Amino acid sequence: MKLKFNYIIAVGLFTLAAGLYSCDKTITEPQRVGYTPANVDDKAGSWKTYILASPTEVSVAAPASVSSAEYLTELAALKQASASLTQEQQEAVVYWGAGAVYRWNEIARELAARYNIPPASNADGKYPVPDANNPLADPKFPFANPPYTARALAYLSVAQYDALVSAWSYKYKFKRQAPSKTDATIRVALPVSSIPTYPSEDAVVAAASFTILKAMFPGEVPFLEAKYNEHKQSRLWAGMNVGSDITAGNDLGLAVAAKVMGRARTDGMSAANNQTVTSGMIETAKAMGLSEVWLSQESPARPPMLPNYGAVQTWNFDKAALVKLRPGPPPALNSTEYQQNIDELKSIQKNQTREQARIANYWADGAGSYTPPGHWHRTAANASHEARYSEVRMARTLALVGTTLQDAGISCWDVKYYYYYPRPQQFGLKTSVGLPNFPSYTSGHSTFSGAASAVLGYIFPDRAAEFSTQANEASVSRIYGLIHYRFDCEVGLKVGKNVGQYAIDRGKADGSGL
Amino acid sequence: MKKLIITLIAACGLAGTANAQMPQDAIYMSKRTACVALMYGSSSWNTYWEHHLKRENLNIGTHTTQSLSLMGTVGISNRLNLIVNVPYIKTSTSAGNLLGQQGFQDVSGWLKYKAFNRNGFSIHGLIGASLPMSKYVPDFMPMSIGMQCRTASGRLLVSYKHPKSGAYVTTHGTLTWRSNISVDRDAYKAGDKVYNTNQVNVPNTFDVAARIGVLRKTWQTEVWAEHGSCLSGDYIARNDMPFPTNNMMSTAVGWYGKYQPHHFGINARVGHVVSGMNAGQSTSYMVGLLYLFNW
Numbered sequence: 055m056k057l058k059f060n061y062i063i064a065v066g067l068f069t070l071a072a073g074l075y076s077c078d079k080t081i082t083e084p085q086r087v088g089y090t091p092a093n094v095d096d097k098a099g100s101w102k103t104y105i106l107a108s109p110t111e112v113s114v115a116a117p118a119s120v121s122s123a124e125y126l127t128e129l130a131a132l133k134q135a136s137a138s139l140t141q142e143q144q145e146a147v148v149y150w151g152a153g154a155v156y157r158w159n160e161i162a163r164e165l166a167a168r169y170n171i172p173p174a175s176n177a178d179g180k181y182p183v184p185d186a187n188n189p190l191a192d193p194k195f196p197f198a199n200p201p202y203t204a205r206a207l208a209y210l211s212v213a214q215y216d217a218l219v220s221a222w223s224y225k226y227k228f229k230r231q232a233p234s235k236t237d238a239t240i241r242v243a244l245p246v247s248s249i250p251t252y253p254s255e256d257a258v259v260a261a262a263s264f265t266i267l268k269a270m271f272p273g274e275v276p277f278l279e280a281k282y283n284e285h286k287q288s289r290l291w292a293g294m295n296v297g298s299d300i301t302a303g304n305d306l307g308l309a310v311a312a313k314v315m316g317r318a319r320t321d322g323m324s325a326a327n328n329q330t331v332t333s334g335m336i337e338t339a340k341a342m343g344l345s346e347v348w349l350s351q352e353s354p355a356r357p358p359m360l361p362n363y364g365a366v367q368t369w370n371f372d373k374a375a376l377v378k379l380r381p382g383p384p385p386a387l388n389s390t391e392y393q394q395n396i397d398e399l400k401s402i403q404k405n406q407t408r409e410q411a412r413i414a415n416y417w418a419d420g421a422g423s424y425t426p427p428g429h430w431h432r433t434a435a436n437a438s439h440e441a442r443y444s445e446v447r448m449a450r451t452l453a454l455v456g457t458t459l460q461d462a463g464i465s466c467w468d469v470k471y472y473y474y475y476p477r478p479q480q481f482g483l484k485t486s487v488g489l490p491n492f493p494s495y496t497s498g499h500s501t502f503s504g505a506a507s508a509v510l511g512y513i514f515p516d517r518a519a520e521f522s523t524q525a526n527e528a529s530v531s532r533i534y535g536l537i538h539y540r541f542d543c544e545v546g547l548k549v550g551k552n553v554g555q556y557a558i559d560r561g562k563a564d565g566s567g568l
Numbered sequence: 569m570k571k572l573i574i575t576l577i578a579a580c581g582l583a584g585t586a587n588a589q590m591p592q593d594a595i596y597m598s599k600r601t602a603c604v605a606l607m608y609g610s611s612s613w614n615t616y617w618e619h620h621l622k623r624e625n626l627n628i629g630t631h632t633t634q635s636l637s638l639m640g641t642v643g644i645s646n647r648l649n650l651i652v653n654v655p656y657i658k659t660s661t662s663a664g665n666l667l668g669q670q671g672f673q674d675v676s677g678w679l680k681y682k683a684f685n686r687n688g689f690s691i692h693g694l695i696g697a698s699l700p701m702s703k704y705v706p707d708f709m710p711m712s713i714g715m716q717c718r719t720a721s722g723r724l725l726v727s728y729k730h731p732k733s734g735a736y737v738t739t740h741g742t743l744t745w746r747s748n749i750s751v752d753r754d755a756y757k758a759g760d761k762v763y764n765t766n767q768v769n770v771p772n773t774f775d776v777a778a779r780i781g782v783l784r785k786t787w788q789t790e791v792w793a794e795h796g797s798c799l800s801g802d803y804i805a806r807n808d809m810p811f812p813t814n815n816m817m818s819t820a821v822g823w824y825g826k827y828q829p830h831h832f833g834i835n836a837r838v839g840h841v842v843s844g845m846n847a848g849q850s851t852s853y854m855v856g857l858l859y860l861f862n863w
Contacts, residue, residue, distance in 0.1 A: 079748050083765045160762075167757040174807035175626075192806055351665060353626035403667065408703050415705060415752035422757050422808050432755070432764075484667035486708060488809075536667065 088151035090245040091444035095566075098446040099223025102564040103216040104369070104453065105314045109223040112309040114302055117228055117252045120236045128296035129237050136241050136293035143291045144243070150288040151244040152439070154259035155214050155448045159435045161281060162210050162263075163424040165271045169198035171421050172356070172491070179354035183327065189273030196271070200419075200498055201326070201363045204427035204456075204463040206270040208369065209318050210263060211431075211456035215449040217262040217310035218255060221303060222446050225250040233296050242293040253302035254295040255445045260285040261307025262314075269315055321367040328362040332471070335361065339474035345387050348476045348493035359492045364468030369457035370556035379465050379552055381545045384475050384495040395539040399478050403536055411486055414535035417499060417528040418487040426499050426528065427459040430506035433524070437514050450566065455509050458557035462505035462550050466498050469549070478536060487535035496546035497538045500529035504550020505557070512558045513568070525550075591651050591678040592777060594690050594727035594738055597643030600862050605639040605835070607856035613841075613848030616710075619803040620845060629663030631710055631848060635673075639856075647682035654701070657713035666711050672701040673714040678721075688731050694723040696744075707751045707768070709810040710848070717746040717770050717812075729783065738779040746770045749812060758813040759802040770812045771798035781824070788826040794839075795819045804846050818844035826858070833858035 099109055106112070118124040139147065150157055173181050173193030184195035196202050230252040234240045249255070264282040268275050286304065289295040295303075336347050350356045368376060385391040402410065419426045434455040438448040475495035479485065490498070507525035511518030529547045532538035561568065597603060614630040615622055637655040644650055658670035676698035684691040698719045706716035725740035747770070754766045774797060781790025801815030810816075822839030837854040841847070 079769050081748065081763055081765060081767050081769050083763060164757075164760075164762040167762050168760055171805060171808045194806070353663060406667075411705055412752045415708070416754070418753065422805070422811075423753075424755070424762065429755075479665045484665050486667045486705075489665055 086152040086156065086439055087148065088153070088244045089442045090247045091249070091447075092442040093444060093447070094247055094249045095222065095444045095447050096226055096249075098219055098444070098450075098566070099226050101219045101222075101446075101450065101566050102560075103219050104212045104457070105317055106216045106220060106310060109220045111313075112220055112306055114220075114224045114253055114306055117230050117298055117302065120230060125236075125296070125298075128298060129233055129240070132233055132290060132293060132296050133237070133240050135290040136243070139243070139291050143288075146284050146288040147243045147292040150256065150285050151292060153445065153448065154256045154285070155218075155445050155452060156435050156439055157285070158210065158214065158259060158263035158267075159207070159431055159452060161278075162207055162267055162270075163428040163432060165267065165274055166198040166203040166206065166424040166428050167422060169194060169196055169271065170203065170423060170425060172197060172199075175354050175356075181354075181356055186272055189271075194273060198271075198425070199359055200425040200427055200502070201360050201366075201460075201463045201467060203425040204460040204502070205321075205323060205366070206266075207427055207431050208453075208456040208460040209270070209314060210266045211449065211452040212369075213262040213266045213311040213314040214259050215446070215453035216314060217258045217307045218446040218449045220310055221253050221255055221258045221306060224253055224302075224306075225255075228252055230299075232294065233299075234293060240293045244292050244294055246294070249444070251295050251299045253306050254289060254299040255303065256289050256295065257286050257300040257303025258307040258310075259445065259449075261304045262311040263307075265308055265311035265315065266318075269318065317367075322362075322365050326360040326363040326366055329357050332358065332361050335471045335474055338472065342383060342473075343386060344474065346476055346480070347474045349480060350491055351477065351479045351489055352491060356491050358471075359490070360467065361471050361492075364464055364471055366460075366464050368461050368464050370461050370553075370560050375556070376465060376468060379549055380469055380472060381496065381549050384473060384539075384541055384545075387476070391541070392539075395541060396478060396481060396483075398540060399483055399533065399536050402534060403483060406486065406534065406536075410534035413527055413531045414487050417531035418535065419499075420488045420490075426502040427456075427463065427506075429528075430455060430459055430502060430510075433521070434506070434510060434513075437510065437517065441514065447566075447568075450561075450564070450568075451513050454513065454557045454561050455506055458505040458509045458554050459502055461556065462501045462553045463498070465549060465553050466496055466501035466546065467492075469496050470494075470498075475542075478539060483536050485536045487537065489537050494538060495542050496549060497529065497532050497542040498546070499532050500525075500538075500543045500546030501550040501553065503528040504547040504552075505554035506550075508551045508554030509557045509561070512554075512561060591680060591694055591696060591723070592725070592738075592740060592779070594682075594692060594725060594729065594736070595783065596647060596649050596680070596682060597641050598862075599643045599645050601860065602640060602642045602862065603858055603860045605637075605641075605856045605858045607635075607637045607639065607835075607854055609635045609637070609837075609852060609854035611635075611850045611852035613850040616848040617844045617846060618806065618808075621806075622849070625664075627664035628661045628666070628710070631661050632659070633713075633850075634658045634660075647685075649680045651678040651680065652676070659711050659713060661711075666708075669704060669708065669711045669713050671704045671713055673704070674698040674700050674717075674719075676719075678723075680725075688729045690727050690729075692725040692727070694721075694725060694742075696721040696723065705752065706749050707753075707756070707812055709812070715746075715770060715812045716749040719747070720745045734783045736779075736781055736783055738781075739777065741776045742774060744773045744775075746772055751812075756811070758811060768812055771801040771815060773798050779824075786827060786829045788824075790824045791822070792824060792839075793819070793821045801846075810846060814846040816845065816847045818847045818850075820850075822852075828858055828860070831860050833860070 189195040470493040477494045503525035507521040510521040529543040612632045639653040657673045660668040678696040721744040723742040727738040729736035777794040779792040797817040798815040824837045826835040835856045
């Protein structure tokens with residue numbers, strides 16, 4: 055008997071030990087790989103730019119001919135650089151080969167997630183304001199909340215787009231073909247298309263993205279610089295571009311992004327956190343009959359998030375349109391309609407189903423995430439990748455989606471602080487997702503999602519129903535998470551779709567014929 | 569029947585083999601006896617370690633985890649016991665607006681085997697496993713009632729008991745493998761990286777403990793120190809919320825006692841965390857009702 059038990063224990067311990075060491079806990083993520091674009095978009099050099107007055111506002115010198123001695127020297131250097139790669143170089147080639155715009159959008163989202171944490175209160179019960187000149191101190195700069203992230207990603211996408219439209223105009227002007235088409239002995243590690251390679255679209259995107267992101271995330275310059283250099287190098291390792299392709303693309307990307315940053319410096323963002331405007335806003339809301347205004351539910355009370363963000367410059371419409379987009383008022387707090395809405399939340403709080411919790415969690419995109427604008431950028435980037443879009447068409451998609459997302463944020467913040475409406479938590483509700491620190495009406499998630507899904511539905515008509523369903527779920531998730539009334543969400547979604555229409559109109563008129 | 573009762577009493581205490589329900593002692597149920605315990609526990613903290621920074625959080629106030637557990641120990645043989653535990657957990661805070669969570673957490677089981685026993689000195693091998701019993705949300709921390717991991721543990725326990733006085737010293741060490749988990753979102757940040765998946769890697773853990781006490785026919789008293797830690801993991805960023813990937817660590821001290829004159833008995837435990845990382849500085853207590861029977 056004793057022997058038998060010893061045997062059982064020995065086998066048990068052995069199995070356990072084997073289990074401990076053999077169970078692979080590696081996390082696998084969906085891998086994105088490079089492709090030949092479905093359409094080279096050879097006319098993209100004439101598409102309408104956002105900031106550049108014309109695609110050729112920044113000039114690019116004509117390249118050396120492919121038969122010149124200078125070019126042959128470059129080819130020889132390329133042949134050497136791409137002949138044999140280390141493991142690390144190979145990984146860099148595959149990583150960046152998935153797409154220049156795609157990867158920089160992903161990097162920006164990761165930075166947003168890292169910086170999306172509200173500052174802690176200090177010993178005096180005050181919340182120190184993040185300082186752009188001291189970005190790594192506590193609290194870190196920026197606090198990449200949804201409005202901040204919407205703006206950072208919008209500028210990133212616009213800079214990429216303008217720089218790529220310009221690059222495309224020069225590509226098809228100079229028509230210098232890929233190095234491997236001149237010298238077939240060059241070893242290429244990625245699919246080669248017929249798109250001319252001077253200037254390099256990868257270098258253009260790397261330089262433009264680096265310029266925008268180091269301004270938006272000033273504490274990450276070393277990290278970004280390493281990515282920027284690796285990206286450019288990876289094109290040599292892959293045998294895709296000669297040195298002059300890279301240099302010309304780099305210079306173009308830097309110059310275009312510098313012009314885009316000119317807008318960023320004067321778009322009103324520096325005054326978005328002006329807290330002195332709130333007293334006037336509260337007065338206006340009270341004058342309209344609001345009996346109880348929004349109050350921070352945090353302890354100590356935190357000043358509301360970016361109360362003047364509604365005054366930041368919009369992309370696809372003007373100030374008059376912003377006022378026109380503003381919806382009618384929410385129900386009075388003593389109305390039957392209000393009572394029905396808060397009763398709905400109380401009932402969900404009592405009996406929240408697991409499916410309701412799942413939807414609330416899936417779309418929460420709260421602190422420590424890349425926020426709802428980041429979520430929709432991801433959807434747009436993945437859809438563009440799956441459709442095998444060229445770099446310039448992917449940038450167009452992200453610029454349309456990115457600008458509409460910031461427009462949605464500006465419109466929603468304008469509405470929130472115009473009505474200054476209290477959150478359900480002011481009347482005893484809890485939350486299963488965390489409570490944002492700004493007024494309730496209308497829902498930011500709903501406005502962002504309404505706008506992004508409308509634009510994505512225009513770009514990918516076959517998938518319009520899918521994006522619309524996602525937007526509806528994102529919207530209702532805030533009811534299930536108990537932080538928004540149903541009217542916050544329904545009105546927000548509707549206004550968001552109206553915001554999106556402006557970007558759709560722009561897209562239809564940008565010369566792409568899409 | 570009379571014989572049965574005598575056997576039962578002998579097994580349960582009077583004959584000096586006072587049982588316990590715990591996988592952390594050197595005490596065994598005799599063959600064909602079992603003990604059932606119904607235990608209520610409460611654990612609270614109002615300060616926690618955000619990485620190394622010890623802080624309070626006025627939007628949480630005091631965080632409390634209450635539990636009601638049903639635990640059973642069965643003597644498969646005199647030197648092999650099976651221990652099973654089913655806990656119901658409820659969380660709440662005294663401030664802020666985070667919604668409390670509750671539900672059946674993870675069923676756990678241990679097989680405890682006495683491999684060596686001579687002159688009061690004994691060596692024991694334990695293997696354990698746990699499985700989530702409900703689909704509770706694992707990453708709404710600190711309100712989640714658990715982490716949704718499946719676990720497998722191996723423990724080595726060494727004990728010496730002075731045969732006459734009943735004074736004992738016990739020490740043990742454990743390695744626990746924890747499975748990856750699925751969360752409701754399909755992207756999350758861990759460390760400085762965003763993972764575009766709903767799969768989360770939860771670190772494995774180890775723990776060590778030392779206990780000194782006296783075990784007599786009807787009662788037991790013990791002071792203990794326990795240290796538990798993850799084998800890897802990231803940390804809670806400044807003013808961020810915890811996440812299942814965190815490298816949590818804590819060292820606690822406490823007391824355990826039991827009184828079981830006949831079939832019925834009671835036990836109690838108090839503990840206090842003295843140091844930690846990515847964890848709450850909790851003070852906890854537990855009281856239990858025990859019932860022993862055989863067949």
